[in-house]
Amino acid sequence: MLHQRLAWPGRPWQQARPFWPCAHAFARHPAKSASPKLAEHLSQSADVYGQLAQAAGATVAAAVGTTQLGRGLIVSRDIPSSREPLVSVPVQNALIIADDPVGSISIYSDRAHRTWQEANGELPELLLEFLQGDARWDIRMAAWLLYVKQLAAQQDSLPLWRAYLALLPQEQDICCLLNYNRWEAAQLQLPELVAEAAVQADWAAYLHGKYLHCKSGSLGPLALSSSLAESLWAISMVRSRTFSEDLAGECLTLMVPYADLANHSFDNNSTFCMSRDSKSFQLQSLRPLSAGDEVTITYGATKPNAECLRDYGFVVPGNPFDRVQFTSSSAASSSSSSSSSSSSSSSSSLDEQDPLPGLNPVSLLQVGEPCCAKGSVTG
Numbered sequence: 013m014l015h016q017r018l019a020w021p022g023r024p025w026q027q028a029r030p031f032w033p034c035a036h037a038f039a040r041h042p043a044k045s046a047s048p049k050l051a052e053h054l055s056q057s058a059d060v061y062g063q064l065a066q067a068a069g070a071t072v073a074a075a076v077g078t079t080q081l082g083r084g085l086i087v088s089r090d091i092p093s094s095r096e097p098l099v100s101v102p103v104q105n106a107l108i109i110a111d112d113p114v115g116s117i118s119i120y121s122d123r124a125h126r127t128w129q130e131a132n133g134e135l136p137e138l139l140l141e142f143l144q145g146d147a148r149w150d151i152r153m154a155a156w157l158l159y160v161k162q163l164a165a166q167q168d169s170l171p172l173w174r175a176y177l178a179l180l181p182q183e184q185d186i187c188c189l190l191n192y193n194r195w196e197a198a199q200l201q202l203p204e205l206v207a208e209a210a211v212q213a214d215w216a217a218y219l220h221g222k223y224l225h226c227k228s229g230s231l232g233p234l235a236l237s238s239s240l241a242e243s244l245w246a247i248s249m250v251r252s253r254t255f256s257e258d259l260a261g262e263c264l265t266l267m268v269p270y271a272d273l274a275n276h277s278f279d280n281n282s283t284f285c286m287s288r289d290s291k292s293f294q295l296q297s298l299r300p301l302s303a304g305d306e307v308t309i310t311y312g313a314t315k316p317n318a319e320c321l322r323d324y325g326f327v328v329p330g331n332p333f334d335r336v337q338f339t340s341s342s343a344a345s346s347s348s349s350s351s352s353s354s355s356s357s358s359s360s361s362l363d364e365q366d367p368l369p370g371l372n373p374v375s376l377l378q379v380g381e382p383c384c385a386k387g388s389v390t391g
Contacts, residue, residue, distance in 0.1 A: 061273070064179065067172040068269045071100040074295070074307045076273060084275040084306050091301040098282060098307055099271050099295040104131040105172055106293055107156050111256075111263040114146040120262050120290065132170060135159070139234060142223075149265050151219050153254060154246040157267065158224065158236040161246075176269040180253075183245040187325020188252050190216060191244060200321075208322060216244055252324050255293070259286055268293045276324075277308035278332060284309055 061076035073096070077086035087098065103124055110121035125143065129135055135143070139159055143152050164174040183191065189205065190212045197209035220243035221228050226235045237243045255266045271284065274295055284295050295307060312319065316334045317327040 060175075060179065061270070064172075064175045065270050067175050068105045069102045070105075070270050071097065071292075072270070074098045079275065079306045081275050083273070084308075085273050085295075087301045087303055087305045087307060089303050091297045094297050094299050096297045097287075097294045098297055098301075099274075100287065100292045101268050101271055101294075102292050103286075103290070104128055105269065107153060107160070107267040109143055109149060109152055109156070109265050111149045111265055112146075113144045117262045118144065120259050121264060133163075136234060138231065142231060147223065150247060150250050151223055153250045153265055153267060154219075154243070155224060155231055155234075155236060157249060158242070158246045159234060162234075162236065172269060180249060183241050183248070186245070186248045186252070188248055189322040189325075190248050190251060191325075202318075205318065205322065216240070216247055219243065219247065255284055257284075257286055257293075259290065266293055271295055274307050274309045276311040276320075276328075278310060278313070278328070280308045280310045281305065282307050282309050 065072050065075075073088055073091065074085040075088050076083060079086070085099070091098070104127045106124075107128070108121055108124040110116070110118035112118075113121060122144065125135070125140065136159075139155065142155055145152070160170060160173045161177055164170040164177055189197075189209050192200075192209045192213075194210070194213075197206045200206055200209075217240060220237065220240050223229045223231055224237040224243045224246075226232050226238050229236070237246070250265075250267070253267060253272045255268060255271070257264045257266060271293060274282065274284075281299055281301060282295050282297050284293065286292070287294050295309065301307075311324060314333045315323075315331075317331045318334075320331070321327050
């Protein structure tokens, strides 16, 4: 989804949402290098992902396999050059909305809604009006996902989305900050993230009550969600798995089955974009690749670990974009004490908590109301 712009934290802008936490991630359920047991499980489930790709009508040069991160997309043949499609999913098999359909253009997204309905059946008028309305992009996409989940539960309905939903994490397995309870957030021992977790929890509860709840929400007649946990799941999927793209000046958010299996790397070998004819969403190579290479994209080209943990539930060891903030007074103090013994200064530095890097400018902590306009980076 990505196209380096300012957007609500969480979406990849020229990045995408991961399925699996990065290796050695610090989160509620840290993932380590793939174990033999996991490799066996992935091998047994390879057919499931193959069936997902087939149901999505995807053209693929990458299959799901075992990686150092646990699970990811592996190139199945040599890719001799850059900008070759690795995964291509027709737009009628993706959920697509305009970020600001009221205040900006929404030509492509309106057409995408018609295309989706031609392939999957008509959307309820109440939902379609909501998708094309002025609510935040993430809550609109969450409502669509909940509707798809509801419909896919019916026999012989939406086979692609039934297969896709079956592979998504359950609410208790989601690691982004939105899902931390107060006890879990306290274990982070970083005041800024603890406060952010509390604000996000309140924000999600507000969205649930205002829009999604089957009794109190404005979408109540659709019976999309009967519990906060169900709404949290949908919002988390949207925050962590959708792509952001700019098409002829129209800012889009997309949820694309199979394409979102690509893992994150700051040295990514691939990117994502719409095809030239705008009929499919693609993962494309950025350089020649060999069979067996993992397909990686960036979830945020300059994302520090505080934001990776907040949005996706993992951290990157040795993240080159983590920063320690120094003030002029601290620098002067450091200079004046430079004659101190190295053992003494080393000991004291271990006892002090490094300040947390500043969070994304569109952090929930920096907005006045629970439901605010996003600033601009998806990632």
